[in-house]
Amino acid sequence: MIVGLLICAIGLIPILLAFSVNKIYKKSNLTLGITLLMVIISGWQQGIGVLYFTSLLDEQSAFWLFRIFRFAPTFSVPATFFVAYSTINSFSVTLKNDSILNRVVNYIFTKKMLISLIVWTSIVYFISWTDLGMKGLETRSISKSAIEFYFPVYGEWAALYVFHMASLIIFLLFLYYISTKISNTNIRSFLKHFSIYTLFLFLLGMFNFNPETGIIMGSLGVIIFAIMVMFEFIKLNAIIEFNYYQLSERQKKLDFTGNFVGSLIHEMKNTSTIIIGFSKLIMEDKELTKSQQDALDMIRKATDQLEQLATNYNEYIIHSKMSFRTENIVSIIRDSIELSSEFTKQNHIDIEFIDSYKSLKAFVNKSYLQQVFINLIKNSSEATPPGREERKITILTNLNEDYIVIDFFDTGKGIPESDWDHIFDPFVSSKGDGTGMGLPFVKKIIFEHRGDIVVVDSTSLGTHFKILIPQLGSDI
Structure with missing residues (x-):
C-alpha cells in the first residue's frame, strides 16, 4: 500500500505543475493542450498506483478503478496530437524549403484528423472494458520482495491497444523529424524537445508491461517528463511575452514617429494651400500660353493629390482611424x-x-x-x-x-x-x-x-x- 501511495503522489506532480502554470499564462489552445496532457499523465500514474493497493482493495474493485484510469493512457494519444496540432496551427508553422512536407503537415494537423483520432481512441477504450481487451486482474509479487500488486490479464484483442500506443511512438518520431525543419527557432526548439520528452515517457511507460521494472521506470519517466515539458512550455511563453514587449516598444516608437510626421503633414498642407492659392491667381492671367496653362493645371492636380494623401495619412497617424x-x-x-x-x-x-x-x-x-x-x-x-x-x-x-x-x-x-x-x-x-x-x-x-x-x-x-x-x- 505504501508503494501505491508513493506512485499516486508522484502522479500528482504533473497536474500540480499544469494548474499552477495555467493560472499564470493566458488561455490558449496550447495551454489547454499541455494542461490536458498533464492531467492525463497524472491519471495514468494513478491507475498504476491502484494496482498496488492489494491490502486495501479487493480484486474486483481494483479492476473497476483500473479500467476507469485506463482512460488516461488510452487518450494520451489524441492529447499529444492536440498539443502538436495547437502549436503548429497557433503559430502558423512553415517548414523550410519543403513544399511536399508542408502539404503533408497541412493535411495531417487538422481538426478533422483530431476528431477522427478521438473517435478511434474511444473505440479502443470501449474495447478495454470488454473481455476482449482485459479479462481481469491477478495477484503477483516482485521477486525477492514482499511487495504484492495486481497485474492485468489481457484479452484476445490486447494487440489492438499495443498498436494504438505504438502509433503514438511513430507519430512522435514524425513530429521530431518535422520539428527539425521548422523555420521559427523557438517553435522548432519547443516541438523538438516536446517530442523527445514525450517519446522518453512512453518508452519508459512500456516497462509497465513488465512487473519487475514498471514501478521504477514509469515513475521516473513521469517526473522527468513533467518537469522538462513544463520548462519548455514556460520558456516558449517567456519568449512570446518578450517578443510582444518588443512589439509594443516598436509600436510606441511608431506612435512617436507618427506624431512627428503629423506635424510635418500639417505644415505640408499649409504649403499646399499657398501653392493652390497662387496657382489660381496665375490662372487668371489671360496672357498665359496653352502650355503654361497645362503646366499650372498639372501643378494644381498634383497639389490636390498631395493634399488628399496628407489628409489620409494625417487621419491614420494622428487619429488612428481606420475603417474596415x-x-x-x-x-x-x-x-x-x-x-x-x-x-x-x-x-x-x-x-x-x-x-x-x-x-x-x-x-x-x-x-x-x-x-x-x-x-x-x-x-x-x-x-x-x-x-x-x-x-x-x-x-x-x-x-x-x-x-x-x-x-x-x-x-x-x-x-x-x-x-x-x-x-x-x-x-x-x-x-x-x-x-x-x-x-x-x-x-x-x-x-x-x-x-x-x-x-x-x-x-x-x-x-x-x-x-x-x-x-x-x-x-x-
Missing part, C-alpha cells in the same frame, strides 16, 4: 499588382500570382492593405540586383485555420538574418536614399489588421515574407 469592411484579398492583391505594373516594367520584374481560391474574404481596410502590397512589390523590385537573370516576384495565397496566409517571394539580394526583426523598425534602411519607413508602415498596417508579417527565409537569391490576416470567410 469585408473585402476580397484576392482582388486587393490583383489591383496592387496592376497599380505597380509601370514600376515593375521599368525594373524588368515579372510578377506571378498563384491563387487556389476564387475569393478570400477578410475584414480589412482596402486602401491601406493595397498600399502594403505595393510597398512590398516596390521594395522587392529595388532589392533585385541589376545583373540578376531571374527577376521575379511570386505571391501565393492559402488558408491555415482562421488565417489567410500570403507568401511573398522575391529574387532580391536578401536580408542578413540578424536584421530580420530590425527591418521593421523606423528609419532602418539599406538604401542610401531610403527613409526606412516602408516596412515599418507595412508592419503597422498588418498589426492594425490583427495579423503579422515575418521574414521566413532570406538568402542571396531572394527573400520570403509571410503575411497572416484573420479570415472572415472564403469560397473555394
